[in-house]
Amino acid sequence: MNEGFCGWCGKPGAEGDHATCRQRLSSIDPPRYCTSCARRMVVQITPSGWTARCSRHGTFRPGVSGPAAGAPPDPAKAGPAGDPTLSLA
Amino acid sequence: MTAAAERTAVEQGAEDILAVARAQVLERGEGLTEQQVLAVLRLSDDRLTELLQLAHEVRMRWCGPEVEVEGIVSVKTGGCPEDCHFCSQSGRFPTPVRAAWLDIPGLVEAAKQTAATGATEFCIVAAVRGPDKRLLSQVKAGIEAIRAAGLDINIACSLGMLTQQQVDELVAMGVHRYNHNLETARSHFPQVVTTHSWEERWDTLRMVREAGMEVCCGGIIGMGESIEQRAEFAVQLAELGPHEVPMNFLIPQPGTPYEDYPVVAGSEALKTVAAFRLAMPRTMLRFAGGRELTLGDLGAEQGMLGGINAIIVGNYLTNLGRPAEQDLRMLDDLRMPIKALNETL
Ligand code: SF4
Ligand SMILES: [Zn+2]
Ligand SMILES: [Zn+2]
Numbered sequence: 001m002n003e004g005f006c007g008w009c010g011k012p013g014a015e016g017d018h019a020t021c022r023q024r025l026s027s028i029d030p031p032r033y034c035t036s037c038a039r040r041m042v043v044q045i046t047p048s049g050w051t052a053r054c055s056r057h058g059t060f061r062p063g064v065s066g067p068a069a070g071a072p073p074d075p076a077k078a079g080p081a082g083d084p085t086l087s088l089a
Numbered sequence: 090m091t092a093a094a095e096r097t098a099v100e101q102g103a104e105d106i107l108a109v110a111r112a113q114v115l116e117r118g119e120g121l122t123e124q125q126v127l128a129v130l131r132l133s134d135d136r137l138t139e140l141l142q143l144a145h146e147v148r149m150r151w152c153g154p155e156v157e158v159e160g161i162v163s164v165k166t167g168g169c170p171e172d173c174h175f176c177s178q179s180g181r182f183p184t185p186v187r188a189a190w191l192d193i194p195g196l197v198e199a200a201k202q203t204a205a206t207g208a209t210e211f212c213i214v215a216a217v218r219g220p221d222k223r224l225l226s227q228v229k230a231g232i233e234a235i236r237a238a239g240l241d242i243n244i245a246c247s248l249g250m251l252t253q254q255q256v257d258e259l260v261a262m263g264v265h266r267y268n269h270n271l272e273t274a275r276s277h278f279p280q281v282v283t284t285h286s287w288e289e290r291w292d293t294l295r296m297v298r299e300a301g302m303e304v305c306c307g308g309i310i311g312m313g314e315s316i317e318q319r320a321e322f323a324v325q326l327a328e329l330g331p332h333e334v335p336m337n338f339l340i341p342q343p344g345t346p347y348e349d350y351p352v353v354a355g356s357e358a359l360k361t362v363a364a365f366r367l368a369m370p371r372t373m374l375r376f377a378g379g380r381e382l383t384l385g386d387l388g389a390e391q392g393m394l395g396g397i398n399a400i401i402v403g404n405y406l407t408n409l410g411r412p413a414e415q416d417l418r419m420l421d422d423l424r425m426p427i428k429a430l431n432e433t434l
Pocket of ligand 1: 169171179180215217218
């Protein structure tokens with residue numbers, strides 16, 4: 001994975017097994033942790049979408065390849081993928 | 090055989106429960122007793138198809154082919170003072186859910202998303218023990234904004250335990266249905282929640298009913314209850330006589346006491362759906378949270394053909410559902426019309 005942290009359990013992506021995390025993120029759970037800094041995000045789910053906001057890295061939305069709020073992601077840094085579901089694939 | 094003799098025969102294991110249910114529930118519209126529900130739940134998996142078929146016939150006969158579609162949204166997420174052991178929104182457990190409030194434009198947008206699916210119900214939910222003044226005024230302003238936006242949809246609320254005054258306020262706001270789940274059998278409730286009682290929940294439901302709102306009351310299967318307690322719960326709900334029973338299957342939530350509980354097996358979930366239908370032939374039985382995990386796509390269809398006649402489409406409060414379009418396609422494939430507004434099931 002190209003991100004620092006798991007969006008589901010908040011642990012470092014390179015450590016341990018995240019199979020369950022991936023499965024939950026690809027089916028019934030929005031991300032709860034920022035993949036860049038592992039902060040718990042403020043998540044709002046609506047009938048047809050969700051947003052997850054990291055106080056440092058901006059707002060994630062489904063299927064967006066970068067934070068939807070704040071500055072555009074710097075590709076040189078390990079910024080959030082925007083869709084942490086995909087970031088764990 | 091008289092109806093009473095039939096019930097006794099099944100309770101003593103002398104007669105096949107599905108034959109009895111056919112006569113008692115399908116023909117006469119009388120729900121199963123606790124012992125009879127238990128006999129259904131104990132049926133072996135090789136009778137599942139037969140059971141689902143009967144439950145479907147009962148639903149078609151006593152409710153009809155329409156399916157009520159509903160969307161839900163959380164206006165106040167997380168930070169709840171209660172300790173419901175299944176809930177990721179309890180502030181007492183180290184869950185990853187952080188507190189959030191949805192503003193009025195966000196609420197209107199959620200109602201629009203729901204109405205766009207053809208749903209006739211939109212339920213506004215808050216993670217609270219009961220509403221305070223701030224929450225009630227937020228809900229009131231939200232309902233006014235939804236109406237001002239011209240959205241023609243019934244509005245339901247789920248705001249925890251209520252006082253009589255709060256019940257009256259909700260009626261005045263035009264809330265037509267109130268959700269408050271008993272969650273599980275009375276005998277199992279103290280294992281699930283310690284910060285309030287089953288009886289307190291029942292009191293709110295009684296006030297809601299007496300005030301003329303429709304009662305929506307269900308629970309969660311898979312919280313460590315025994316099969317006997319599932320049967321107990323079915324008849325306790327039947328006794329309450331709610332307009333609607335939402336059926337959830339436990340989603341083990343990280344950080345909660347139930348995080349390591351197993352997901353309910355698909356056949357068990359379907360058996361429970363059918364058994365609840367046979368206990369409540371005329372009640373709207375809604376697929377709610379957990380069906381994606383427990384049943385998958387195929388199981389969802391089997392449930393629709395096994396007693397269910399209402400669904401929540403789209404996302405839930407803290408979990409995601411499958412896309413609404415997928416459920417609407419499924420209903421279309423099954424030739425089940427979506428209930429229109431102002432039609433009573
Ligand atoms: S009262 Fe509702 S929101 Fe609060 S912990 Fe119980 S189920 Fe969760
Ligand atoms: Zn993980
Ligand atoms: Zn971050």
